[in-house]
Amino acid sequence: MELLMMAALVLAIPLIMSCLVKLVNQWKKQSSCYILHYECFKPSDDRKFDTEIADKYIMRNKNLGIHELKFLLRSIVNCGIGEETYIPKKVILGGEESLSLLDGISELDEFFYDTLDKLFHQTGVSPSEIDILVVNVSMFSTEPSLAARIINRYKMREDIKVFNLSGMGCSASLISIDIVQNVFKSYKKAFAVVVASESIGPNWYSGNDKSMMLVNCLFRCGGCSILLTNNPTLRHRAMFRLKGLVRTHLGASDEAHECAVQKEDEQGLRGFHLSRNLPRAATRALSENLRELAPKILPLKELLRYIIVSWLIRQPSPPLPDSSKSTGGGGNNRTGPTVRFKTGVDHFCLHTGGKAVINSVGKSLELTEYDLEPARMTLHRFGNTSASSPWYVLGYMEAKRRLKKGDKVLMITFGAGFKCSSCLWEVMRDLKDDNVWRDCIDRYPPKDLVNPFMEKFSWVMDENPENFSRD
Structure with missing residues (x-):
């Protein structure tokens, strides 16, 4: 057995040395990248998608037949969300089919300015000090860009490096950080802001294709803004590296x-x-x-x-x-x-x-x-x-x-x-900053994760469509 272990070690040494050389070279090339602070968006309570709102929304969608309705309700019941997630106001009010360009912009402006105002206030960093701005909203694009709206609102510098991403999906915030990390290699002691969200209202689906109905069951309003730096003198203030x-x-x-x-x-x-x-x-x-x-x-x-x-x-x-x-x-x-x-x-x-x-x-x-x-x-x-x-x-x-x-x-x-x-x-550093969970963290995890949608729509488990009525 000892001979086998020695032989395996000898065989492994070249691979290990190769990995070490590669890692050392990457470490030398890689700039420091620290997160100083991040802010997540919490919409107002009147945008919560509870069982009552869900019932009203589902019943008013005339494109759904009995089988589509049961499929949608089963998906909501089984998807793992509670009653406190958020959707756009216009969807709650029944205007999802008439959402305008302005509605989409207003939805994102609310998130942008809430999180960025808090970010700058919490860190003491001025918008004029930002060297790099990366904005990602996958399914909504405007001209001028969403990034340009932020620059205009906060009167950022003319030489700011700007990236406006679309179509990158749920992986976009880490893609944005990768961009920042690479730009940091060319700029010393720089500040960067990454802004990540999604446009929910203009992309709310009101049809009956089952492969497209699932998105309404899972995707909800939210977003975050992140302040990063490669300034080593600020590492004592950083949350993450x-x-x-x-x-x-x-x-x-x-x-x-x-x-x-x-x-x-x-x-x-x-x-x-x-x-x-x-x-x-x-x-x-x-x-x-x-x-x-x-x-x-x-x-x-x-x-x-x-x-x-x-x-x-x-x-x-x-x-x-x-x-x-x-x-x-x-x-x-x-x-x-x-x-x-x-x-x-x-x-x-x-x-x-x-x-x-x-x-x-x-x-x-x-x-x-x-x-x-x-x-x-x-x-x-x-x-x-x-x-x-x-x-x-x-x-x-x-x-x-x-x-x-x-x-x-x-x-x-x-x-x-x-x-x-x-x-x-x-x-x-030990982290205990106040954040978006401040008002509800004491309730989590609950002893019994009750599914209110299951209680409300338990009848969907009935396989007989004749037992269903919109009334």
Whole structure:
């Protein structure tokens, strides 16, 4: 046995040395990137999508037949959200089919100015000090750009570096941070602001295509603004430091490209189509992404263990991580080793794409209910707020006083295309700042996560359509 261990070690040394050289070179090239502060948006209470509002909305949609209604209600019941998520006022009032360009702009302006005002106030940084601005709203674009509206409102400098992203999906906030990190390489002691949200009102689907109805069950109003810097003299004020970021894009695959697409249905109604191939695309994207991320964030001891165990069981070294345990299915028949991400990560900040997404990623990474709690509770309280979702999850961890100096937080997001982006943050100080969870954190996690939609719409479990009436 000792001879086998020695032989495995000898075989592993070249790979280990190669990884170390690569990591050292990347570290030398990479600029420091710190988060000084972030703010998540909390809409007013009159925009909450409770069971009463849901009932009124569903019953007034005349495009839905009995079977479509039952499908929609089942989806709401099973999606994992509660009664306190937020939707646009005009949808609540019944005007979703007549939303104008101005309605869309007003929806985003409310979020922009609320979070940015708080961000500048909390940090003492002036808008005139911002060197880089990145704005991402995937499904709404204007001329001038949304970024230009922010620059005009806050009278930012003429030489500010501006990026206005669209179509990047739920993974957009980490893509924005990757852009900032790269621009930081050319500018010393700079400030950057990342603004992430989604346009819900103009993209609310009012048709009866089941593949497009699901989006209304999950996506809700929200957004965040993040202040970053590469100034090392401000590290004592920082909340987080970026340790590594990886982006994976499967757009070359037709199946992956077409699994999440904005389109019009047969009636000409615009919506967002989610195909049955999405879980498989997510599986592959996550596996490819973490394979690249693992050597950058895991301790050498864990990488060495993985290599040795792989050799001892006489099989080719499998990819990092074990793709057979990734999201969305596939067989779990292989007996090869798995990468233990918890050896290098203290907290997991998962995108709230839905209950099934959270469960699948948790199973893939062998996470506990404690690890999954922040994502589950964020989905229940705020729903899927697209690119801003992981920051609400991070806010939950902070509000629960989980984040201590030196902790490592792995953030994982998915997006149409199909994309997976992930990064590792190091907590720079014990975090206990007040945030968007301040008014409700004491209620989470509840002892019994009651599903009010199940109670309201329990009749949808009745398979007999004749028992249903709109009255």
